[in-house]
Structure formats: C-alpha cells, structure tokens
Amino acid sequence: MRFSSFIYLFGQGLHNMRANRMMTFASMGVLTVCMLLIGTAFLLGVNIDYMVDYLGDQNFVVAYLDEGVTEEDRAAVEAQIGAMPGVAGITYNSPEAVLQEYSGMLGQYTNLQEVFANDNPFRANYQVTLTDVSQMEAVVARLEGLGHIYRVNAPLAVQQLFLSLQKVITYGSYGLVAVLGLVSIVVINNTIRITVFARRREIGIMKLVGATNGFIRFPFFVEGTASGLLSAVIASGIVCGGYYYLAQWYAAHPTNLTQLFGGELVPLEQVWYLVVAAFVAFGFILCGIGTATSIRKHLNV
C-alpha cells in the first residue's frame, strides 16, 4: 500500500467517526464506563495490597508470661521461642521495663513508678517478631502450647480479614476485567456492525471496483481503535484525577482506622502509568478484535 493510501484511509476512518458521531459517542461511553470500573477495581486492589503489606511490617505478636516465673523457667521459655520455626527474633520486656515505658508516656501527669513502686501490675512479655505474616497463626498456636505463657496477643482477626479481602479483590478484579472486556468487545463489535450494515452497499461497490478487504477494513479499524484510545484517555483522566483528590482527602482526614493502615493511599505517582497503559492496551486490543470480527461477513462480495 502506498503511503498516500495509508493517509487517505486513516483520514476516512476519522471522517467516519465524525459522520457516525452518535454511535461513536455511545460506544465510547460504554467503553469509558468499563474502563472506570476496571480502574477502580485495580486501584482498590493496589491499596489493599499496600495495607496488607503495611500490616505485614507490624508482624509481631506479644506473649505475656505467667506471674512468678522463675529465672530458669524464663530462660527455658525464651530458648523454646527462639527455636520455633517462623520466628525471626524476640525481645524481652521485663515488668520494670514496661512500667518505665508507660510512665514515660504519662510523665507529665503522674509518676507511675512511684504509684506502683511495690506492686508492679504489668507482666513480663516477649515481643516475638515473625519471619512473615502468613506464619502468624501457626506461631500463635505454638506459643499458646508452651508452659508459663499467660496469654498471646496477635492482630489475627484483622490480619485474616485483610488477607481474605486481598484474595477476594484480586480474583474479583480478574473476573471484572474479563467480563468488562467481553462487554467491550460486544459493544465495539455491535457498533461497527451497525455502521458496516448501514454502509454495506457502499462496501459492495468498493469491492466491485476492485478494493481489497484490507483497503475497506482499514478505516473501520482506525475508527474502532481511535474510539478505544479516546475512551482510554478520558477514563485515565477521570480515574487519575479522581484518585489524586481522593488520596489527598484521605491523608487530610486521618481516623483511628486509617491510622492503623498507615494513614495514606498509594501515591498517584506510583500507579498512574499502570492505569494509563492498561487502558490504552485495553482500548486498542479490544477495539481491534471488535472490528476484525464485525466486518467479515459483508466483505464476501
């Protein structure tokens, strides 16, 4: 094909887009909405991952000792904990140390050290750091199985909630992408099918004067992919813009709950190019498929 033909056919595609602007508009609308949903699911997933990771950094459990444990027993327990699989390290906090820490926090109000001088209410504990979060449940069970352990504190429920949430959202977004991808193909396919049908006589004439299938298909391809790319641009703008303001708002309005998860969303700078690239690929590939599958029938002249 000549370069001038290429330019000509490209121009025809854009021209047709304008000529069928109602159809173009409708299909771009659907595509954009599909992309918005996909983008939202993706960003949600990214942030859940981020929060789970954040919680993962807080991956220690606290084991409180019974009262009145002898120094020998304590050393034995410490050795047992240190040898457990899944444990990365341990820190011993004696009752005195705990008291000191709390009194430091409340220093200006009262002197805890004096109040509890002869009767320390705190228990000695071990802060047990894990090799990774997924070991938490097993380690807690092992710690509870040891002697001289009064209680084990672990953010197990939250941990599990987030792990399962992460799974749901990951699979959910795969499913969503698949379904919306299919929807988009059908929509593009239908749009092009309608415009092809409206122009089937024209296509027949073109074939009778010697046009190849490629020559006829190319403008439709341009039309399809251009609406796909335009939808991608619009959806990227909305998603990235919306996310930017959401992240700002989120950081500016901390609550106890949000503080628990690090207090901020994944910054836009880390995700925008993924969103844009995914949208562009999505628009381009699906529109290509949608176009290729819709014209074939009318080309058999």
Add this chain to the structure above:
Amino acid sequence: MIEFQHVYKTYETHSDENVALQDISLKINEGEFVFVRGHSGAGKSTFLKLMLMEERPDKGRGKIFLNGQDLTKLRRRKIPYMRRKLGVVFQDFRLIPTMTVYENVAFAMRVTNISNKVIRNRVPYVLSLVGLEDKMDRLPDELSGGEQQRVAVARALAHGPKVIIADEPTGNIDPELSMDIMQLFEAINKVHITVVVVTHEHELVNSLAARYGNRVITLAHGRIAADTADPEVARRYLANGGQPVPELSYSV
C-alpha cells in the same frame, strides 16, 4: 480475452429457481467492440455480472476465462486484482452516495494504487470527457439520473482498464448525449481496449454497428439467439426450437 464455455446461471430465490442463462458459449477477443442486446430479463446483466464475479455460474456448469485465467477457480483474495483490469458501468450506476463525484471517480483509482498526483490530473480529465467537469464537488444525489450515469462512465474509464463493461450506459441519457457516450467508447476501443456494451437501444446499435462494424450478440430467454460474428449461432438457436428474435434485422 474473455471466454464462456457452456455457462449456466440459476438464481435461487426464496420461492423458486430462476434460470437466467443457459449454455452460454462465446469468445470475445482483445480489442473487440461487442454490443449485447436482448429483451428485458434476457440475462444481459447476469452475463456481465459473471465476468465481474459479482455472480458465479452454477456449480460445475461452465467455465469463464479472462485472459486465460479460469474465474471459477480464482481464489477469493485474487478477485480484487482481477476486477481492477475491468472498468464497469453498472445498470444502476452504483455510485457511493457519501462521496462527491470527484471522490467516486478517484476512489476507483486509489483502490488500484495509483498515485495522488496522477489522480489529481486524471479525474478532471475523465469527467470532462463525459461533460461533468463543472459538477465534480456534487454528491450523486444532487445529480440527474443521466448525470449520475455519466459519472459511472467516467469512473469506469478512470483507472485505464483493459476491458470496459457497460450495462445500459445510456439508459438515462438523451439520444444526442447517448451518441456522444457511445462515440467515446468507440474512441477508447480504437486504442485496443475491449468494450462490451449492453443496450436496449436498437437504433443506436444498428447505426453504430453499421458504421464501425461492431459485433452484436443477441440474448433471448437466457440463450444466445444471434451473434454477428458467427451466423451459425442463430441457425442453431432456431433449429433447437428457440423463439425467433424480432429485431434481428440489422445489417452488418
């Protein structure tokens, strides 16, 4: 150049089968000028559509050759390239309604991979041949029937085909202009381009065929009833019980 061997064409409609052509055998040589005439429904358009592969002959019944190439065996992908060797004026014009006159003519050239520069020079030229150089920017709907027909003629000539096939190219044009268009075809034929013209207009055929010695083929009820290049044909046709064709009285 063009050869039909025992070609049959039956149209399947939702209610019945319609035999449009039966046992058509003929040969048109390169550089010939052939008129094809016959009553309405005789099968003239079908005959042309078979050459263009817009229609295909009944399966296994007949072969059509163009430049020695068997069209019934031509691969689908090759069809466009075959069509570019032909310039066709359709009975119903087949102009693209969304394109201007200029674009309609230019399109047939673009398809054939002709450069923009040649297109820019040639389109006004062929339109001037049919007297439409001042209506290049109109849409087909903004033209009279005869004007549309002339655009169709210009489009058929534009890409310089080796064969011109015209189905009633003067059906909507007044006699004087009809004569001009026919003279245009005669002139094109002079430079060794094969021309096949289907027409109802017996007087025109008679006077032109007499003047230029053109071949005249007459179709009747899907069969060749007469062929001035082969007087045997008419005798065989009548001997096989064919209906006599009333307007056979032209002289060569």
